Structures are given as C-alpha cells and as structure tokens.
Amino acid sequence: MPDSGLEGLLRELSPQVLGALVRRYGHFDLAEDATQEALLAAAAQWPGEGLPDNPRAWLITVASRRLTDLLRAEQARRRREDTVVQWTLPEEHLAPAADRLAADSDDTLILLFLCCHPSLSPASQIALTLRAVGGLTTAEIARAFLVPESTMTRRISRAKTGIKTSGVPFGMPPEADRAARLDAVLHVLYLIFNEGYASTSGPDLVRSELSAEAIRLARIVHRLLPDDSEVTGLLALMLLTDARRPARTAPDGTPVPMSEQDRSRWNSEYIAEGVALLSEALPHGPTGQFQIQAAIAALHDEAPRAEETDWPQIEALYELLLRLSDNPVVSLNHAVAVGMARGAREGLAALEKLDDRISGDHRFHAARAHLLEMAGEGAEAVESYVEAARRATGLPHQRYLHGRAARLRES
Template identity: 90%
Template sequence: MPETAVEDLLRALSPQVLGALVRRYGHFDLAEDATQEALLAATTQWPEEGLPGNPRAWLITVASRRLTDLLRSEQARRRREDTVTQWTLPGEHLAPAADRKAADSDDTLILLFLCCHPSLSPASQIALTLRAVGGLTTAEIARAFLVPETTMTRRISRAKSGIKDSGVPFGMPPEADRAGRLDAVLHVLYLIFNEGYASTSGPELLRSELSTEALRLTRIVHRLLPDDSEVTGLLALMLLIDARRPARTGPDGAPIPMAEQDRGRWNAEYIAEGIALLSAALPQGPTGQFQIQAAIAALHDEAPSGEETDWPQIEALYELLLRLSDNPVVALNHAVAVGMAHGPREGLAALGKLDDRITGDHRFHAARAHLLDMAGETAAAVESYEEAARRAASLPQRRYLNSRAARLR
C-alpha cells in the first residue's frame, strides 16, 4: 500500500482509535500517547506487510496493549496493579466483546466534545482538537501557529491536564448541555478554518493545511450529525469560501480582493456542493448563524462579477445575522454592505456608528478607506489605508494596504 494512502487512512482512523481507548480506559493523556505509538507501528508495518483486514481494530489492539503497559507503570505507584491486570488483551485481534464494540464504534464526535470542553481556553481547544482529532503532530501545529514547538507542547499538555482535572466522563454531554457544547465544537472548527484562510500573522496570507484540516473535520461531524442544520451550514460555508482560494492571491502571495479575482479559477465543485448543502439545510430550521453566513457566501459565489453582486440581499442577510449575534465583525460587514447597496456615504455613516470593539482593528480602517475611495475622497482614503496597514499583523495584508495607498497618491 502506498505510503501516502497509509498516512491518509491513519489520519482518518486516529480520532476513532483514541476515542475508543478513552471510552474504555479514561486517562486521556496516556491514551493519546498509546494511540500515537500504534500509529507509528502502522506506518512501519503496513507498507511492508499489507493492510490488515480491520485496520481500526488492529490499531485499537496495539494501542490498548501499549496503554495497558502505561497504566501498569502509572498505577503500580498507586497500588492499583490488581485492577490494571484485568485489562490485558489476548491474541492478535479484539477478542472480548467490549473490544469488538469499541472497534465498531466511532467516538470522533465525543472526542471533539471533550477537546472543546468549556473549561479550556479557545487556544487550548484548538490545539487539542488538531492534535487529538486532526492527528497533526505537535510540530505541525506549532508551525501552523508560528510558535516554538516547546510552547505548543506546553499548551497541549495544559489542555490534557485541564481535561483530566475537569473529571468529565467520556461520553456524550447531557441533553441539556449538548447544543451548547456542539456550538463550541463548530466555533473551534470555524476558528481553525479562518486562521488557515486568512492568517492573522506571519509571512503568508493562506495556511492551506489549517483550512483543509478544518474542512475535513467538519465533514466528519456532518457525517455523524447529517440532520443538524448548523453543522450542514458550517460545512457549506467552508466550501463556498474555500472555493475562492485558487484566485485569492497573486503569484507573489499578495491578496486579491474578491471583486478583482478571476472567477473562472474558483472551485466550481465546491460551490455546487456548498449550495446543495445549504439548500438542504435551510428548510430544516431554525436558521442559525452559519447558515446565514453560507447564504451570504453563496450570493458572492453565484454573482457573475463583483458589479453584479446582489448587495441589497447581502445587506438584508447581515441585518438578520446581527439579530442573532452582537458581533463587531458582522456589524462591520453590514456597514460595508450598506455602502455597496446604497452608496459610500451611507456606508460611511454606518461605519461611524460602530463601537470601539472594531474601530481599532485594521479591517475597520481598510473598509473606511475603500468607501472613502468610492466617495472620491482620495486623500482621506490614503490616510485610512496607511492606518490600516500600521494596524495589520499579517505581512501580506500590510503590503497590500500600503500598495492601495500608493496607488491613490
């Protein structure tokens, strides 16, 4: 079996194996170590010996044996050797009924709920999700977020300790908490996607490995919860936005505004899939934030050109979104839509009503510069573009904003 195929399969199976171990044994941190050792064994054995008949069962067996050893060592110090010895797995396959059940179940969603436990900070939730569910190495996550590997190691370790200290059992949250916990899972996946699609720092605008991983994980959640309209909405949103990625940057990595992008380079398959998902989700109700954002993205993707974009409809959808969420970025986008639908003066007036949660952000000044340019106030537009560049943390964004200012001088 080709190495790349093995890697893809192991990445898909990793959260299922870890979930099975945590469900049976607990000990999230030790289970994660044992899972990684099983994956390492598979990468060395499967390409040479061939794929086992049941790859997931093989991995769970190997990981369980390693976890048994780790638990023996850990609990011997706590005088629990007698308990641990009951957990030894015989033979090459999962003989006990409990093990067969573990091999046949997919605990990925439960694992996502665990990684996104409310006791953890958003940064810890993201890191743990990418490590435990995404199957990324600590080094890969550290590179993606431009921090030293030692820093990311400590972050992930703290997250594991937080899970352990919380005492939360491995299982679906109680019915009363489930919706809120699912919201947290979707929010974390959305944050990962956004950081990949519009990096907030560093030398590159796009970090494709993050947006691709967020899309893959969201597909898994959608497979597990196909009737949840917000899960479907988030998947549609990611597809409709990611469809523009091929045209979003120039040869030098500089961002290209949507109105100036070559729409022939957009991913037509992603657009079709996203619109189909959205069409299926909207009638299910109630309509949530991700469905509305997906509807906005669909209007952009379906427009033949920037000039033919249905801005009045986009404005109306942002107004609906504002009723659901007091989000300053949504308010900023709504103000821009007002300007595009009714003229730059109306948009500037709407910008003037925004509060200080967004007025210090580079995106506010960039939007103001764009509307000022539309209004013919060139000198003020240059000043706003330069102010936006000073506030931007991303190097490509700073270069782009400075180039816009230079073009107007």
Template identity: 75%
Template sequence: MPERHVEDLLRRLAPQVLGALVRRYGHFDTAEDAVQEALLAAATGWPEEGVPESPRGWLITVASRRLTDLLRAERARRHREESVARWTPPDGWLAPAADRPASDSDDTLILLFLCCHPALSPASQIALTLRAVGGLTSTEIARAFLVPEATMTRRISRAKRQIRASGVPFGMPPAAERAARLDAVLHVLYLVFNEGYVSTSGPTLYRTELSGEAIRLARLLQRLLPKDAEVAGLLALMLLTDARRPARTGPDGALVPMAEQDRSRWNAEQITEGVALVSAALRTGPTGQYQLQAAIAALHDEAPSAEATDWPQIVALYEVLLRIATNPVVALNHAVAVAMARGPRAGLELLDRLADDGRIAGDHRMYAVRAHLLERAGETAAARAAYETAARRATGLAQQRYLNGRAARLG
C-alpha cells in the first residue's frame, strides 16, 4: 500500500486505538505515548510488509504491549516491583478488533467526551481533543486558536496530567453531565472540520481525512442526541460546506473561489440533507450559532449562481450571529457579506473596526479580504500589495499560490 494511503488509514484509526486503550487501562497520557509508538511502527513497516488483515487489532496489540512496558517501567521507578510482577492484563486483551463486539462509536465518541471533562478549562478541552481525536499537531492547533505554539504545547501537556489525576472512568458520561460538555464537543468537531476543509499547512488545500472524520463523529453525536438543534445545525453546516469541495480546486489543484466555481459539481445529496437538517433544527430551537452558520451555508448552496445569492439575507443572519458569537472570523465574514450587499466601501469600513483585534489583525485572511474589497473598489495598487501581504502570511501552499496569483493578475 502506498505511504499516503497508510498515513490516511493510521490517522483514521489512531483515535479508535487510543480510545480502546484508555477504556481498558486508563492512563490517558501513557496510553497516547504507546499509541504513537504503535503508529510509528506501522508507518515504517506497513508500506513494505503490507497492511495486516485487521489493522486496528494490530495497532491495539502493539500499543497494548508497549503500554504494558511503560506502566511496568513507571511502577519500577516507584519501587513497586512486587506489584508489577503480579499485574497481568485481563483475558482477551490482545484479541483483534474483528473478534470483539464493536460499539457504534468505536470508542472515539467516548474519547471525545472524556477530553471535554469539566476538570479542564474550555480551551484545554478543545486543544486536547484536537490532539487525541483529531490527530492535529500542536502547530495546527495553535493556529486554530491563534496562540503561540509553545503556549499550546504546555496547555495540552497540562490537560493530559489533569485527565490522569481526575481518575474519571472511561465511558459515556451521564445525561446531565453530557449536556454540560456538549458545547466543547461541538466546538472541537467544528475546528477539526475546518482544519480539514481549509488546511492551515501543507501542500494541499484540504485534508479529507479530517473533514470526513468530523462529519462521521457529528453523525454519531446526532444519532445520540437526535433532538438537539445545535448538534443537527453543526452536522448540517459540515455537509453544506463539504458539498462544495469537488469544485474548490481546478485540474492543477489551484484554489477556485466560490463565485467562480462550477456549481454543477457540488454534491447535491449533501446539500439536500444539510438543508433538511437545518430547516428542522431552526423550527425546534433555540437558535444557536451552528444553526445560523448552516442557514448561511444553505443560502449559498441553494443559489443558482453567485450573482443570485441572497446577500441581504446573509447579512441579516450574520448580524444575528454576531450577537451570540463574539468571534473575529464571524465579524470578518460579516464584512464580506456587507460588501457584497452594499458595496466594497461599506465592507472596508467594517474591516477598519477589526484592525485593533489582536486575534485576527495579523491573520492572512484579514489581508486577503481587504485585497478583494480594494480590488472591487478599483484600488488596484493597494489591492495588489494586500494580496502580496496575505500570501506572505498564509501558511498553506494552496492559499499562497492563489493569493500570489491574484496579485500577479493585477500587474
């Protein structure tokens, strides 16, 4: 199997294997170390030796053995040789995945709620889940949070220690506690999806293994909580956004902006499902941020052309969203919608108000939006300079190429 396929397979299996180990033995941080070593062994061996018949079972076996070694070493350091000698794993612990009954959530969803334990701060909940369940690197998570990488690394390490110290059993939390963790779980899935749909680093624009996993987990969550309007809203948002993916790049892999996309290539089944989900969710309420974002996505997807988009309605939805979500990215998108509905100058005025927001002021998206609006306003030289600045600040190669191309087109 090619290395790229092995990498994709390991990324999908990693949270399932970690969940299986934490369920059996606890020791969240040590289990993650063991899983990482098993993944490394697979990444170096499988491309040449072939993928085993049960790759999940193979990884659980190797990671369990390594976990045993790590736990024994830890106990030895604590002078508990006698306890270690008597410690044996439970019967059947090496059974491959195919020989065990599989739950619908394959432990990944339980791992998701574990990472959102109330002992952790909201920021730590999200960071740990992105690391353990989403498979993102500390660098990618830091970019998602708009914080320095060193800060994020410390946050993740501290969260692992708190999970270990909490002694919480591995299992789905009771209904009341589950509700308290749900906001963090939804935010985590939202960030994982976004990282997959617009990759912050690397040569490609998107990483389908991440966006696909986020959609899979959102489906599991919606099955668990079918009456929760925000869960349905998030799943709808993902489906409606992902439906455009086939048209987002040209034959050469270059980014194609939405206004120039071939809408016949959008996934009609996903659009139909997403529209039905958000329509039902908005009727049941209360209305939350994911439902509003899904409603905005639905207006884009249902428009027969870019020119026919209902921008005034999108502006109105963003203004409702801004009242419940103080997010600079939402404010940036609102500025774009206002520019499309009322002209580029109106949008540029809103951008000026965001200039002092340290969370996004230096982000490449601010410069890219400014460049686009300046171009629409006829300020070619200023637009070219803004595109060039945006390209320098972008970390994804696809975005860099697109932005440099827009700058070059302006002479």
C-alpha cells in the first residue's frame, strides 16, 4: 500500500481504536497514548509485512496490550505512593471486548460527543477534536493555530483533565441532550472549517489543512447520521464554500473578492456534490441554519457571472436566517445583501441599525467601505477601508484593505 494510502487508513482507524479503548477501559489520556503507539507500530510493520486481515482489530489488540502496561505502571506508582485509588486492569474488566463493534452507534461519533462536551471551552473542544478524532499531532495543531507547541500541549491536557473530572461516561448522550450535544459537535466542526478557510490571524489567508480536516470529519458524521438534515447541510455548506478556495487569493496572498474571482477555477465537483446534498437535506426535517447558509452559498456558486447573482433571493434567505439566529455576522451579511439587491444607500441604512456587537469588527467597516464605494462616496470609503485595515488581525486582509484605499485615492 502506498504511504499516502496507509496514512489515510490509519487516520480513519485512529478515532475508532481510541473510542474502543475508552469505551471499555476508560482512562482517556492513557488510552490515547496507547493508541498512538499502536499506530506507530502499524506504520513501521505494515509496509513490509502487509496489511493484517482486520487492521482495526490488530490496532485495538496492540493498543490494549500497551494500555495494560501503562495501567500496570500507573498502578504500581500509586501503590508506592500509598494512594487509596486502585485502578482496574483491562483483563479484570467485564465489559465487552474493545474490538467488538458498538451495537447502537459508532465509537467515532461518541468520541466526537466526548471531545465537544459542554464542560470544555470552545478552544479546548477544537484542540481535542483535532487531536483525538482528527489524528493531528499536537505540533500540527499548534502550527495551524499559530501558537507554541507547549501552549497547545497544555490546552489539550486541560481538556483531557476536564473530561476526566467531569465523570462523563463513554457513550451516546441521553436522548434528551442529544440534539444540543450534536449542535455543539457541528459548531466545533464549523469553527475549524472557518479558521481554515478564512484565517483570523497570521500571514496566510487560508490554512487548507484545517478546512480539509473539517470536511473529512463532517463526512464521517454524515456517514454516521445520514438522515440528519443539519449534518447534511453543514457538509454541503463546507463543500460549496471550499469550492471557491482556488480563486480566493491573489499571487501575493491577498484575498480576491468573490465578484472578481475567476469562476473557471472553482471546484465544480464540490459544487455539484454540495448542491446534491442540499437538495437531499431541504425536504427532510426542519430547516436549520447550516442548510440556509448552504443555500446562500449555492446561489453564489451557481451564478455564471457575479452580475447574475440572485441577490433578492440571498436577501430573503438571510432574513430567514435572522429569524433563527441573533448572530451579528448574519445581520452584517444581510445588510450587504440589502445593498446588493436594493442599492447601496439602503444597504448603508441597514448597516447603521446594527448594534455594538459587530460595529467594532473590521468586517463591519469593510462592508461599509464597499457600500460607500458603490454609492460614489470615495473619500468616506477610503476612511472606512483604512479603519477596517486597522482593526483586521490577519495580514492578508490588512494588505487588501490598504490596497483598496490606495486605489480609491488614485482614482
């Protein structure tokens, strides 16, 4: 098997193995260490010896043996320290075998619920999800979020400790809590995707490794919950949005507005898949936020030219979205849609009605500058572009906004 194929297989099996160990033995932290050692053993042995008949069972067996060693060492240490805590070794458990498939759900999904437990902060949820379910190393996650590896190590350690102290069992959430807990999982995947697609800090506009990982995890959740329309909607939204990534940046790394992008560079396969998923989701169940956002993205993607974008329909969809979510970014996007559908002056009037939650954000000032430019108010537009650049945290956005201001001054 090629190295890329082996790496993909191990990344797919990693959360299943970790989930199986945690389900049977508990001890999330030690189970993860044992899983990583089993994956390293597979990476070393399988290229030369060939794949075992059941790769998942092989990994679970090796990881279980290693977990036994780790627990024995921990138990011995605790005995030496005369602690009263006595941990049960794996062979003393009466739980089902770890390599037995879970009867009513997939361990990967349960692991996602665990990593996105409400007792954890959003930053911890994201870090633990990428580490435990995504299979990224701590160093890779730290690089993706532009923090020192030691900082990310502490963040992940705190998350594991939080799960341990919460006492939450490894299993599907109770039926009464399941919808809210699934919403938390989808929100975390959405945050991971957004940070990859439109980085909020650092020198690069796009961190494709994060958006690609979010899509991969969303595909897993969709495979496990194919009848959930919001899961389908989130995957459709990611695909329809990421389809535009090849045309989003100029050679110098600055963002290219959608109206100026070369649409021939958009990923037509992602667009077709996203539209098909959206068509599948909308007739089933209540219409949620991700489905509406996906419908907006589809309208952008299906327009042959920017001038042919159906802005009145996009405005209507944002109005529907506002009924479901009191999100200031949605309000901002709705104001822009009003300006594009009805004229810049009406868009500016809608902007003025927004509250302080968004008025300090660089996106508010960038939108205001764009609408002022459309309205022919060049001097005010320059001021707003400069103010947006001052408030932006990402270097590509700062360069782009200063560039827009400079072009207006010269015109």
